[in-house]
Amino acid sequence: MAGVWIIAEQRDGEFRKITYEVASAAKKVADELGAEVTAVVLGSGMQDACAELGKYGVAKVLYADDAALATYTTDGYTNAAAALIKDGAPDVVLFGASTQGKDLGGRLAARLDTGIAVDCTALAVEGGKMVATRPIYAGKVYADVIINGSPQIASLRPNVFDVVESGGEAAVEAVSADAGEIKAAVAEVQASEEGKIDLTEATVIVSGGRGMKEADNFALLEELAGKLNAAVGASRSAVDAGWRSHTDQVGQTGKVVTPNLYIACGISGAIQHLAGMGSSKVIVAINKDPDAPIHTKADYCVISDLFDVVPELTKEI
């Protein structure tokens, strides 16, 4: 059953968007290798949802239904996925470079004694092998890497690969995969603030920096974000000033984001900030200093006072 495998990502029994992105990317790789896409689904009560993966190019689903796999744990997923992979011996294994995939990656590669290319932004096939492109040095350089182990494992950066509908229903095979001993267990799950969109998943981000001047002024960005269904991010200066939480920081030592639209308000565009948002599809800079480095990276530069422009923009949208 060689071929291209993906490890699906689900939460509370529902596939996450990254699963469709990964399936669509896997389909392209499989087509070039003359192979099929098999999806490994680890979860509980997901029988009906599994066939739907066919829409995104998955030919076959290996579904392990186990209450112990309902919630992601490093141990449960590594034990179950590694056993299935050893058995099926795929050539390529792909999953999302979400928080889950980042956690799983190193452990799974070590267990299978193979290599992994994490957080990839492009995949190609050359001479029957996958070539994975991944930004390193915070996006200052892009590396094309070849994985000489087997399987070739790669995790894919969220929001980069397009979701492509190409197929119909997938064949679903129930398999048993033992979650084994779970040494690091989930003791508690706390939901984030109601309606808060995670930065790494947002398609639009409105971000504020030191130019926001104080914590309360972020209300202006919240209003704009509300209209755009956007998440609100921040520069490290805004986080260090205590205006926003650490989880909102965009940049080299914060989150790396790739939204369709990134609106930077009162952010100068330091190299460490650009590292986190430089690969956004469209960048807007609202900064009153015409010489601010952010203006050299932006697609649309608004050289003006953000306190005048942001409220007007909220009205216009």
Place this chain on the structure above:
Amino acid sequence: MNIVVCIKQVPDTESVIKIAGDGKSIDTGDIKWVMNPYDEFGVEEALRIVKDQGGEVTVVGAGPARVVEALRTALAMGADKAVHIQDDDLYGADPIAVAKMLAKAIEPLSPDVVFFGQRAVDDDSGVVSSAVAEYLGMPQLSVITKLEIADGKVKGTRPIEGQTVVLEASLPAVISAQKGLNEPRYASLPGIMKAKKKPLETKTPADLGAERSDFIEIATLNPPPDRAPGKTVEGETAQELAANLAKLLKEEAKVI
């Protein structure tokens, strides 16, 4: 409490990265090297735990001779001793190969807790900690912003998309540190003086019985994809600027 902290020496985040003549590695000539920023959180947390609960902090770093500087910085912050795995061409290696080597060095230290940074800001992998956890047979708690250690158990808070998860495991365990865990201290002048006398052991991969086994091969390094030059949005008043911007985003960029 016996604690190990793994430290990688990386280019300062301000560094300009130039691709070397071979097209596969970077030109290290002008780089200023520092301790990986996330590793500072690991050192700080280890020092706080030892202050509270007693014990010893050992820092471990693998790479060329220059890596000793990053280890000395950790000793100056307050770590007790250091192990340097000297390997001149380890920089840029497959993180899985690095993890195998680190695991060999860590195992004989019999730690209760092993800290890592959640990722190194040069290879941006976040692979080493969980691979080491696998080789040592330890549970892993990754990307942790809050930690409690008591009665042989560890509890760690981990932000994930839209949720926060609290993980629990028995010691020994591997923790990877994320910003928010603490505020790392600076090395004090007396700390720097004392660090010079602290034990720093150098080992070769051969001493550890470790062999390099890279799976990952860099085919080429390329500059980032070009972005089209930007446009300055026109307008006399804030209202005009906003209206023009909204129009461009809707009609030209088609992103809203």
